[in-house]
Amino acid sequence: xxxxxxxxxxxxxxxxxxxxxxxxxxxxxxxxxxxxxxxxxxxxxxxxxxxxxxxxxxxxxxxxxxxxxxxxxxxxxxxxxxxxxxxxxxxxxxxxxxxxxxxxxxxxxxxxxxxxxxxxxxxxxxxxxxxxxxxxxxxxxxxxxxxxxxxxxxxxxxxxxxxxxxxxxxxxxxxxxxxxxxxxxxxxxxxxxxxxxxxxxxxxxxxxxxxxxxxxxxxxxxxxxxxxxxxxxxxxxxxxxxxxxxxxxxxxxxxxxxxxxxxxxxxxxxxxxxxxxxxxxxxxxxxxxxxxxxxxxxxxxxxxxxxxxxxxxxxxxxxxxxxxxxxxxxxxxxxxxxxxxxxxxxxxxxxxxxxxxxxxxxxxxxxxxxxxxxxxxxxxxxxxxxxxxxxxxxxxxxxxxxxxxxxxxxxxxxxxxxxxxxxxxxxxxxxxxxxxxxxxxxxxxxxxxxxxxxxxxxxxxxxxxxxxxxxxxxxxxxxxxxxxxxxxxxxxxxxxxxxxxxxxxxxxxxxxxxxxxxxxxxxxxxxxxxxxxxxxxxxxxxxxxxxxxxxxxxxxxxxxxxxxxxxxxxxxxxxxxxxxxxxxxxxxxxxxxxxxxxxxxxxxxxxxxxxxxxxxxxxxxxxxxxxxxxxxxxxxxxxxxxxxxxxxxxxxxxxxxxxxxxxxxxxxxx
Ligand code: GCU
Numbered sequence: 001x002x003x004x005x006x007x008x009x010x011x012x013x014x015x016x017x018x019x020x021x022x023x024x025x026x027x028x029x030x031x032x033x034x035x036x037x038x039x040x041x042x043x044x045x046x047x048x049x050x051x052x053x054x055x056x057x058x059x060x061x062x063x064x065x066x067x068x069x070x071x072x073x074x075x076x077x078x079x080x081x082x083x084x085x086x087x088x089x090x091x092x093x094x095x096x097x098x099x100x101x102x103x104x105x106x107x108x109x110x111x112x113x114x115x116x117x118x119x120x121x122x123x124x125x126x127x128x129x130x131x132x133x134x135x136x137x138x139x140x141x142x143x144x145x146x147x148x149x150x151x152x153x154x155x156x157x158x159x160x161x162x163x164x165x166x167x168x169x170x171x172x173x174x175x176x177x178x179x180x181x182x183x184x185x186x187x188x189x190x191x192x193x194x195x196x197x198x199x200x201x202x203x204x205x206x207x208x209x210x211x212x213x214x215x216x217x218x219x220x221x222x223x224x225x226x227x228x229x230x231x232x233x234x235x236x237x238x239x240x241x242x243x244x245x246x247x248x249x250x251x252x253x254x255x256x257x258x259x260x261x262x263x264x265x266x267x268x269x270x271x272x273x274x275x276x277x278x279x280x281x282x283x284x285x286x287x288x289x290x291x292x293x294x295x296x297x298x299x300x301x302x303x304x305x306x307x308x309x310x311x312x313x314x315x316x317x318x319x320x321x322x323x324x325x326x327x328x329x330x331x332x333x334x335x336x337x338x339x340x341x342x343x344x345x346x347x348x349x350x351x352x353x354x355x356x357x358x359x360x361x362x363x364x365x366x367x368x369x370x371x372x373x374x375x376x377x378x379x380x381x382x383x384x385x386x387x388x389x390x391x392x393x394x395x396x397x398x399x400x401x402x403x404x405x406x407x408x409x410x411x412x413x414x415x416x417x418x419x420x421x422x423x424x425x426x427x428x429x430x431x432x433x434x435x436x437x438x439x440x441x442x443x444x445x446x447x448x449x450x451x452x453x454x455x456x457x458x459x460x461x462x463x464x465x466x467x468x469x470x471x472x473x474x475x476x477x478x479x480x481x482x483x484x485x486x487x488x489x490x491x492x493x494x495x496x497x498x499x500x501x502x503x504x505x506x507x508x509x510x511x512x513x514x515x516x517x518x519x520x521x522x523x524x525x526x527x528x529x530x531x532x533x534x535x536x537x538x539x540x541x542x543x544x545x546x547x548x549x550x551x552x553x554x555x556x557x558x559x560x561x562x563x564x565x566x567x568x569x570x571x572x573x574x575x576x577x578x579x580x581x582x583x584x585x586x587x588x589x590x591x592x593x594x595x596x597x598x599x600x601x602x603x604x605x606x607x608x609x610x611x612x613x614x615x616x617x618x619x620x621x622x623x624x625x626x627x628x629x630x631x632x633x634x635x636x637x638x639x640x641x642x643x644x645x646x647x648x649x650x651x652x653x654x655x656x657x658x659x660x661x662x663x664x665x666x667x668x669x670x
Pocket of ligand 1: 163164205206283287322360388
């Protein structure tokens with residue numbers, strides 16, 4: 001029975017008989033040398049993939065005949081080296097190429113790269129072609145990753161609870177490590193590598209200091225070894241006060257020589273156990289976490305002390321920019337205000353890790369103005385795959401359009417195009433390091449993510465980190481085919497559902513730029529709460545947060561012309577309207593509605609879309625396996641209930657201020 005465990009790596013027999021025959025002819029025997037751990041992973045994946053997809057036992061050998069598949073690098077494959085492929089100079093980093101080539105009259109498929117890891121990525125690319133039933137008879141594909149770091153963050157605690165996880169316990173079974181190796185570690189690494197992930201921070205940013213004790217490093221080094229076989233480096237979130245917590249130091253002051261020495265020694269121990277250790281992820285002076293501020297040191301001084309310790313080993317410090325205090329009147333301004341003056345002060349093995357928006361993974365935020373404001377500081381972006389503010393693992397969501405909205409945004413940092421993505425690709429400023437990370441939620445739930453569709457955002461994140469130019473629609477199509485089926489009706493229907501999902505989630509929750517109006521748990525609606533009120537600012541005179549020059553002036557943090565565009569209501573995109581402006585209830589919208597009518601319309605539309613998603617999904621009863629069909633159907637019911645709750649709570653709450661009726665057309669009994 002299907003249970004979602006294989007995620008997008010389902011290697012079931014190709015259903016199209018004609019294609020199946022062709023694939024069998026074109027992939028008849030495999031030539032590779034598996035003399036390195038990664039090449040060994042290549043062999044295992046290919047074996048598993050082809051045996052399943054082609055439903056036959058694949059032959060490994062060295063005979064170059066019709067239908068041979070040759071894999072390798074110029075270093076480990078004589079055949080690859082002898083062809084003198086010009087493609088090799090065109091690919092960068094761990095890129096790969098797939099090419100059909102005639103050799104002595106035999107048609108041969110090459111999967112080649114400059115690195116073993118590139119070959120592994122090439123194998124996943126070939127398998128993806130088979131899973132999505134693409135022709136492979138005349139391959140000529142070259143692909144290189146656009147981002148250097150393609151990373152995921154786990155918010156996993158030492159007691160195996162997962163902050164904002166919603167999908168069971170942490171995958172890392174600390175009490176049984178290092179002795180017992182759960183098969184899931186390998187499958188997790190396979191899934192990650194299949195979408196190009198090359199780095200992972202395995203523990204929560206609200207970090208337990210014990211993760212860097214020798215006892216835990218023993219355990220972590222086992223995970224590191226498994227991940228290494230799939231080209232993934234381990235990072236650890238560290239607690240800034242570790243010397244105090246673990247060794248009774250009186251201080252964790254970054255300028256204190258004994259504190260510095262403590263970290264130098266610690267880093268040395270870590271690299272002895274994990275020679276390819278990636279570095280530290282640090283949440284400092286944020287939400288109660290310790291940091292350099294307690295010692296009157298700034299973020300750069302705090303980060304550089306760790307960076308110095310890591311430098312000799314090539315390790316990185318990923319320093320988070322997620323900071324705010326409860327004393328400022330506009331939280332949205334804070335990260336920028338705190339960090340911009342530090343531009344150029346960080347060592348070049350530090351990367352500032354910035355959430356996509358200036359607030360906190362809300363259903364919709366404009367991009368953080370820090371992108372485009374720090375030309376001399378390595379920056380990377382942090383997205384959230386787990387659905388903290390979006391219905392946890394109960395609601396169906398496909399986040400690629402959200403990711404794209406940020407990545408494609410022009411920061412206007414330079415006159416020529418300088419989108420967030422281009423900055424992260426290091427082609428706008430001269431950054432030493434950069435990349436994309438996402439907080440993901442896999443846990444011990446059989447299907448890893450709780451709601452099976454959370455997988456789609458995880459998948460899309462990886463694909464976009466590899467190539468942000470991919471269209472969300474194409475990524476959705478790939479994911480559906482690999483995860484569910486190639487059946488046209490399934491593909492088109494699920495695509496339709498996924499494509500509407502972000503609009504629905506925003507509209508029934510926080511339309512027109514409203515934000516942070518949920519409960520303390522971030523699941524349900526609470527526009528009446530103190531915090532929510534401080535964000536939506538509803539009153540008899542209107543709705544929304546004034547971030548223009550008459551308010552907090554957060555608009556000034558954006559480069560021109562965005563700053564002046566957001567300053568004026570007419571040039572602010574309506575999706576961000578109430579984020580930047582406080583407007584009267586009778587403000588005229590582009591549709592001709594007044595603000596109140598438009599708001600109500602959005603709330604009702606959001607719910608209608610969920611109903612539509614539900615209807616569309618139920619039409620797939622015969623096409624989707626019963627397990628996953630029933631599961632998703634049940635979750636859509638919950639989603640509809642919640643969507644109505646959000647709509648009704650918010651509309652009723654805001655109505656006391658607008659004093660206007662709910663437009664009659666919405667008064668239909670449900
Ligand atoms: C949010 C989230 C926290 C998390 C924090 C962070 O505020 O609710 O659980 O720790 O972000 O990103 O550090």
